[in-house]
Amino acid sequence: MAMTDQEILAGLGEIIDEVAGVPADQVTPEKTFVDDLDIDSLSMVEIAVAAQEKFSVEIPDDQLKDLKTVQDVIEYVKRSAVSA
Amino acid sequence: MTQTRAGARILGFGGYQPARVVTNEELARAVDTSDEWIRSRVGIASRRIAAPDETVTDMATIAGGKALAASGLEPADIGLVIVATCTPETTIPNTAASVARRLGIAAPGAYDLNAACAGFCYALASAADSVRAGTAANVLVIGAEKLSQWVDWTDRSTCIIFADGAGAAVVGPAEEGPGTGPAGGPSPGPGIGPVAWGSDGDLADKIYVRDRNSFIVQEGQAVFRWATSVLYPVALQACENAGVQPSELAAFVPHQANLRIIEAIARRLGAPQAKVACDIVTAGNTSSASIPLALSRMTERGDIQTGDRVLLLGFGAGACYAAQVITVP
Numbered sequence: 001m002a003m004t005d006q007e008i009l010a011g012l013g014e015i016i017d018e019v020a021g022v023p024a025d026q027v028t029p030e031k032t033f034v035d036d037l038d039i040d041s042l043s044m045v046e047i048a049v050a051a052q053e054k055f056s057v058e059i060p061d062d063q064l065k066d067l068k069t070v071q072d073v074i075e076y077v078k079r080s081a082v083s084a
Numbered sequence: 085m086t087q088t089r090a091g092a093r094i095l096g097f098g099g100y101q102p103a104r105v106v107t108n109e110e111l112a113r114a115v116d117t118s119d120e121w122i123r124s125r126v127g128i129a130s131r132r133i134a135a136p137d138e139t140v141t142d143m144a145t146i147a148g149g150k151a152l153a154a155s156g157l158e159p160a161d162i163g164l165v166i167v168a169t170c171t172p173e174t175t176i177p178n179t180a181a182s183v184a185r186r187l188g189i190a191a192p193g194a195y196d197l198n199a200a201c202a203g204f205c206y207a208l209a210s211a212a213d214s215v216r217a218g219t220a221a222n223v224l225v226i227g228a229e230k231l232s233q234w235v236d237w238t239d240r241s242t243c244i245i246f247a248d249g250a251g252a253a254v255v256g257p258a259e260e261g262p263g264t265g266p267a268g269g270p271s272p273g274p275g276i277g278p279v280a281w282g283s284d285g286d287l288a289d290k291i292y293v294r295d296r297n298s299f300i301v302q303e304g305q306a307v308f309r310w311a312t313s314v315l316y317p318v319a320l321q322a323c324e325n326a327g328v329q330p331s332e333l334a335a336f337v338p339h340q341a342n343l344r345i346i347e348a349i350a351r352r353l354g355a356p357q358a359k360v361a362c363d364i365v366t367a368g369n370t371s372s373a374s375i376p377l378a379l380s381r382m383t384e385r386g387d388i389q390t391g392d393r394v395l396l397l398g399f400g401a402g403a404c405y406a407a408q409v410i411t412v413p
Contacts, residue, residue, distance in 0.1 A: 018351065042125060042308055042344050049313040061305060 091260035093275020098150025099380030127343020131247035131368025144228035151252035163220030168203030201400025203372030209279035227372035247368025251376025277326025281406035322407035334392035340364035
C-alpha cells in the first residue's frame, strides 16, 4: 500500500533528526535543505542512503542533486513507489 | 570434551607521527579552502607531513620498534614482518625486509601488503592466521604511509586530507576456549577475532593513481556514499565473528578517512557506549597507518584499557574493506 505524504514526511523527519540533528518537527515540506535546514551535501548523501532503505527506493547522486526541498523528496519517493 | 584451540592476540602497539605539523590555515594560504570548511567537511584540524628525506621505511621502523618494546619481546622472537603500505619508496625491494633488518630481526619472513586503507586490518588478519597455524611464533604488523609524496598540493580536494605516519602491533599466540579465561573460566573471547573482509573491484576508479607520474585522485561523493551505506554490515559481521555484541564494544576504530564518514558509520552500529576514534583531527588520513596509529595514541592517552574489546574497520581504494574485533593488551 502506498505511503501517504504525512507518513513519508514523518519518516524523513526521523532520518534528518538522526543525521543532521535537526528536530523532526522543524522538517516541513516547503523548507530547502541547504538554506532553511542548513544541511550540506555530505549529509544529503547520508539522508539519501537512509531514505533508500526506509522507503525502498533508489536515490542515485544524479537524482539527488535536483532534490532541493523536503517536498521534492516526498514527491520523488511517491513517484518511485508508483513505478516500482 | 571441547579442547582449547590455538589463537592469536595483540601484545603491544606503537605509533609514529612526523614532526612537521601542517595546519588548515597553512593550506588555506596555498589553495582555495578554509579552516572552517575543512573541519566541517573532513574533520581535520592539523596533519603531519614527513620530511623530504624521511621515508616510509624510516617511519615503519620507528613505529615497529615501539610496538616491539611495548610487547616485551626481543627481535629474535619475531618470525614474520608485514608492512601494509600503498606508498612504498620502491616496489622492488619491499619495505618489510629492510625494516626487519633495521630492527635487528634476523631473517624473518617479510612482505609488503597493499590493500590501501584496509591494509592494516588485512595484515592483522594474515598475521593472526600465521600465528594460529604456527607459521610464525610472533608477527610484527606495521601500517606506514607517505601519502604526501602522491598528493597534488594544488588540488584542494586531496591536499587537505592525506598525511603521513606509521602504526604497528605485535601479534603473538593465545589459547582460546574453555578454561583459558581468568581463574580457569571460559575464554573472554578471541584476542583477534576472525576477519570479515571483502572487495569491490567495480569501484576501482573511485580512488586511484593513474601511473608513476600522477597523483591521488578520488571521487569524494561516491566514496562517501559507498562508505556510509555498505560498510556497517561488515562491521556487524566482524562482531558476530568474534561472538561480541556491539553493545559490548569499548571502542570503535575505523579507518580515519573523514570524520563525517566515521560518524555516519558509528551511528549505525548500535554501540552508543563505544568511544569512536577521531584521530583524524590531528593526524589526517594516513591510509593503512591510520588504524594502528589511532590505537597507539588511544592506548597512550588511556582511552582504551587492557581487556577492552575494540572493533576495527579498514576500507578504501580497491575498493577493499576488512573488520575484526580485537582485545586490547
